[in-house]
Amino acid sequence: MLVLTPFRFGVGDFSFSGLIRGVCGVVLLGKNRDRLCIVAAILEAANSGATKTHIMVGAHLSFSLLEKYLGVVVGAGFVRVEGSRYVLTLQGQEFLRQYGRFQEHYVGAQKLLEALDCDGRSWF
Numbered sequence: 001m002l003v004l005t006p007f008r009f010g011v012g013d014f015s016f017s018g019l020i021r022g023v024c025g026v027v028l029l030g031k032n033r034d035r036l037c038i039v040a041a042i043l044e045a046a047n048s049g050a051t052k053t054h055i056m057v058g059a060h061l062s063f064s065l066l067e068k069y070l071g072v073v074v075g076a077g078f079v080r081v082e083g084s085r086y087v088l089t090l091q092g093q094e095f096l097r098q099y100g101r102f103q104e105h106y107v108g109a110q111k112l113l114e115a116l117d118c119d120g121r122s123w124f
Helices: 035-045 052-059 063-075 090-118
Strands: 005-011 014-020 079-082 085-088
Touching: 035 052, 035 063, 035 090, 052 063, 063 079, 085 090
Parallel strands: none
Antiparallel strands: 005 014, 079 085
């Protein structure tokens, strides 16, 4: 079941608005992930300091997407460059923490909706 949910999510001066198309890391990879999910995957991969290759593999991104999104997360102040390594900043850690909380609520709401759907009721 595909559910489109409006959202606004942000830390500091950096925010995302749009539609959530799925939950990151559950089944969706590649083109099916939303921007928020890709940013979170990059931050998770860079959590303890990582090279571009490590982030690319850990976040399951092509090199061109990695280049695009590394510019976004560095520009937003979520990651800083130390030589050839990318290290998560305090702002990046806070973003990941809030994203994790958001994801928990989203998954919980999805499970609730699926349980209601299994009851044979039509809510929409």
